[in-house]
Amino acid sequence: xxxxxxxxxxxxxxxxxxxxxxxxxxxxxxxxxxxxxxxxxxxxxxxxxxxxxxxxxxxxxxxxxxxxxxxxxxxxxxxxxxxxxxxxxxxxxxxxxxxxxxxxxxxxxxxxxxxxxxxxxxxxxxxxxxxxxxxxxxxxxxxxxxxxxxxxxxxxxxxxxxxxxxxxxxxxxxxxxxxxxxxxxxxxxxxxxxxxxxxxxxxxxxxxxxxxxxxxxxxxxxxxxxxxxxxxxxxxxxxxxxxxxxxxxxxxxxxxxxxxxxxxxxxxxxxxxxxxxxxxxxxxxxxxxxxxxxxxxxxxxxxxxxxx
Numbered sequence: 001x002x003x004x005x006x007x008x009x010x011x012x013x014x015x016x017x018x019x020x021x022x023x024x025x026x027x028x029x030x031x032x033x034x035x036x037x038x039x040x041x042x043x044x045x046x047x048x049x050x051x052x053x054x055x056x057x058x059x060x061x062x063x064x065x066x067x068x069x070x071x072x073x074x075x076x077x078x079x080x081x082x083x084x085x086x087x088x089x090x091x092x093x094x095x096x097x098x099x100x101x102x103x104x105x106x107x108x109x110x111x112x113x114x115x116x117x118x119x120x121x122x123x124x125x126x127x128x129x130x131x132x133x134x135x136x137x138x139x140x141x142x143x144x145x146x147x148x149x150x151x152x153x154x155x156x157x158x159x160x161x162x163x164x165x166x167x168x169x170x171x172x173x174x175x176x177x178x179x180x181x182x183x184x185x186x187x188x189x190x191x192x193x194x195x196x197x198x199x200x201x202x203x204x205x206x207x208x209x210x211x212x213x214x215x216x217x218x219x220x221x222x223x224x225x226x227x228x229x230x231x232x233x234x235x236x237x238x239x240x241x242x243x244x245x246x247x248x249x250x251x252x253x254x255x256x257x258x259x260x261x262x263x264x265x266x267x268x269x270x271x272x273x274x275x276x277x278x279x280x281x282x283x284x285x286x287x288x289x290x291x292x293x294x295x296x297x298x299x300x301x302x303x304x305x306x307x308x
Contacts, residue, residue, distance in 0.1 A: 007068035007076045007097055010035055014042060021111040026253050030109040032101075040099040041109055047094055047173055066095055072152045073143035074098055074105075077170050096170055104140075107294035108238075115298070116261060119287045123306045124195055131297055132192060132240045144241045148187055159215050163187055163208065166216070166246070171254075177223050180248035184212060191242040194235040194264060198281035202273040209266050212246060224248060232263045235289055236297065261290040 004010075013035045020030040020041070027046035034040060068078040076097035098105050119128065135141070146152030147165060156174075159166040164184045168174050172181035186208070191197060197205070213226035230247045234257070237243070244266060247254070256262050273280065291298050301307050 005071055007071065007078045007095075008066045010040070010076070010097060010099055011042070011066050011095070014040060020106065020109045026255055032106060032109075035099050038099070039101040039103075039106060040097065041101040041105055043096040043098075043109070045094045045096075045171075047176065047179070070153050070156060072146050074100060075143055075170070079173065094173055104296065107296075110294050112292040112294040114256075114290050114292050116288060116290055117301065117307060119289065121284055121286070123301065124283065124287075127300050127304055127306055128195070128236075128297060131300055135240055141239060141241055144185060144239065147185060158182060158219055161211075163204075163211075164244075166212070169245070177220070178248060179251050179253070180220075180224055181251065182216065182246040184208070184244040184246060186242045186244075188242070192240040193237055193242065194233060194269070194287070195283050196242070197269065197273070198283070199273055199276055199278050202270065205266065205273070206270050208244070209270060212244070216246060230258065231266045232258070233266060233269070234262055235264060235287060236291065236295075256290060259290075261288060 015034045017032045017034060020032050022029045029044050031042045031044070032039065033042065066078045066080055068076060070077050076099065078095045078097070080093040080095060143152070147167070153167060156167045157165055158168070164186050166182055166184045169181040169183045172179055191201065209231060212231060213229065216229065217224060217226055228249050230245075230249045230251075232245050232247075233243070234245070245257070245263075247258070252258070
């Protein structure tokens with residue numbers, strides 16, 4: 001494995017510049033730095049403490065060594081291990097590395113003010129759709145293509161069929177079921193976001209929902225039940241290839257990811273399609289959501305005078 005593909009070696013080369021964000025609720029700190037002169041972002045997140053040893057040396061025995069779990073495009077995921085191999089009741093520290101990090105990556109992680117906006121169909125057509133097209137032109141979905149077509153992260157895939165690939169989200173360590181978090185990435189390319197969904201997608205999405213509820217509990221020996229899964233999508237999404245979040249309803253440490261103005265329950269979308277007329281499309285709707293000032297869309301909305 002070359003130094004460009006080895007998380008441990010890259011972390012050793014990391015040179016601190018500044019803290020982008022620190023979130024005490026999610027136990028997450030985001031740091032900007034340089035690796036070989038290029039921007040890099042490191043996200044450090046404390047995992048859930050399931051138990052704590054009464055050994056007075058348990059804390060001092062924690063090690064900062066990094067074990068790489070997977071690598072896809074600019075995204076690295078790993079954990080720190082115990083220096084002496086003992087557990088001592090502490091889970092490991094989860095480490096995500098983005099390298100090389102683009103300005104878009106930096107702005108996404110930087111602490112910022114947020115605003116609630118009402119996106120009309122005209123705003124979507126004139127501002128959002130051109131933005132989505134620019135994301136494709138910039139090659140921002142290479143890592144998704146790697147998963148769907150190039151066998152990336154194949155050892156992490158939980159389930160796949162002709163319609164989707166399901167694998168653990170980078171936010172989950174794969175062990176703590178309270179923080180259970182999978183993502184289903186659809187293989188079809190005609191649905192990029194909620195805006196592309198229309199009446200014709202009812203049967204397809206209903207089948208996807210039923211399949212997830214049937215398959216996932218079986219894959220995890222019924223440690224989690226179908227009615228313990230929060231199945232939802234985001235608008236705006238973090239990337240424009242349709243994907244579905246599958247999360248334990250006990251897992252509340254997801255910040256804005258599960259709140260009104262961001263998350264849409266998949267079953268509610270399906271029910272709305274069922275009760276709508278044949279011409280219905282979310283492209284026709286006015287959608288309210290929260291957006292940060294560092295988001296490129298916020299800047300485009302202001303530049304085009306699309307905000308009230």
